[in-house]
Amino acid sequence: MARWRINLIVLWFGNFLVMGGMTMIVPFLPLYIQEMGIHDPKQVATWAGVIFAGNFVTSFLFQPIWGGLADRYGRKVMLLRSGFGMAIVMTLMGLAFTPWHLFLLRMLNGVISGFVPAAVALMSASTPKDRMGVAMGTLQSGGVAGSILGPLFGGVLAEWIGFRPIFYITGGLLFVASLLAAFLVKDTFDAARAQKQPSKSILSSFKELSQIKQLPSLYSVTFVIQFAILSSMPLIPLFVQELHGSGELLAFYAGLVGSVTGFSNMIASPLLGRLGDKLGSQRVLAISLIGAALAFIPQAMVHNIWQLFASRFLLGVFMGGLLPSVQTLIRKFTPDGMESRSYSFNSSALSLGNMMGPVIGGAVSGWIGIRGIFIVASVLLILNALWVRRSLYGGQRSSPGDRKALS
Incomplete structure (x- = not known):
């Protein structure tokens, strides 16, 4: 099998798990907050909104930082940093005992996120130009499938095994996906050439x-x-x-x-x-x-x-x-x-x-x-x-x- 196809299969699986893990808490998040001792409906609704949005706030701020490091040290390095990091943070979410714990962990998850853009950048570099469209479309379908099925799996598992084990399972699957990427994904990144390029700040990169x-x-x-x-x-x-x-x-x-x-x-x-x-x-x-x-x-x-x-x-x-x-x-x-x-x-x-x-x-x-x-x-x-x-x-x-x- 062509190398870019192997990369695509492994990264599709990773994208599916990352986006599934991000969205699977939607059906039971208010219930998980109630389990932590918050029972006032207004407080539950407020915490649910803040906790869910926290991931996107820090992700918005930190993605350019990781992108700059990926261009300097390699896309696969950033892919694995994000994958293993999110596996740990997702597992820790199952150990949260207050809404503040969960909120801070979601914020941290947004800080270390970057698996999806790293996967896209890696695929764009390793895919033949005449196959770029189908590779990008297939890779996106993995993230979309995770976004769709994440809430469904989250709701089913919440009824079956409870709230906290879901985070442990998701963290374990993210760890497995990151291991597969470590052993099977190959990056064409030229580290020696990248190190010779002048370092640029986020602002200067954006201006350029x-x-x-x-x-x-x-x-x-x-x-x-x-x-x-x-x-x-x-x-x-x-x-x-x-x-x-x-x-x-x-x-x-x-x-x-x-x-x-x-x-x-x-x-x-x-x-x-x-x-x-x-x-x-x-x-x-x-x-x-x-x-x-x-x-x-x-x-x-x-x-x-x-x-x-x-x-x-x-x-x-x-x-x-x-x-x-x-x-x-x-x-x-x-x-x-x-x-x-x-x-x-x-x-x-x-x-x-x-x-x-x-x-x-x-x-x-x-x-x-x-x-x-x-x-x-x-x-x-x-x-x-x-x-x-x-x-x-x-x-x-x-x-x-x-x-x-x-x-």
Whole structure:
């Protein structure tokens, strides 16, 4: 088997476990807080929100630091640092006895995180250029699958074995995934060459990369994707209740609507990544941005659960073409030797979208409702598409297929 394929299989498994571990606490987090002695509903809700968001706050701040070190000392080193570190922190979460313990551990987890951007940077360096799209799409499907199945596994295991053992199991699996990466993943990183390059600060690296007009617009796609999806996500159960009523199977339908976007995303990502290898990543990105923008509009007009289900499924299909195309194009426009830093800034944009989406969506929903949020998301994606179209036109280092797509 080709070396890049072995890397892809191992890193897919790692991405699945990392994202699954991040999201599997969602179903039982409030219950875990109650087990720690907090019973006031408002305090439980506040702690749950703060604890869940803590990981994204520190991740946003520290990703560029790890990206810079990866470009200097190697992507695999950063991959293993993050994998083994998160395995330890995840295990310690099972030993937390107060919400403060859990909050600080989630913050620490965000500090040492970086497995996913390191995996993306490593794959971008080891994959043949004509297979980049399918590799990025397949790698993303691992993270998406973990995000989808993490809450499901977390809920099932919480009923079966209790809360604390889940963290021990997850930590053990992350440790195994990191061991597999240590022995099976091969990096093409040239340490001697990297050491000869002058050291750059985070700020100077960002200034240098931001001068390449294509990169800020690509980072904006990642931010807008997460912002658009998560701005309405906390309100989906209430919207389902509005459409379905308070009858039986309400929780089931809410979960179904919430996860269907991820399922279609997981299916579409490798397919659209392969299409990007043939037609050009810029073309797939443009079509996916417009398609996702249009897919938000029917959600504002639905009258029953199944209409919402169908439109959310369609949204996931177009979302599946966004991040793989962004990741492929980031590598295309990033100068050699700065790949990890470039991907780390993209990861920070993702974390920022994860933080701001639910906060702003919840704040404005009282004025415009969830239907209005869907329309706002559509408008943001259309504006983002126009910016991306303008910035990528005639960009340097584009492939013949991508130049053809822009003409």
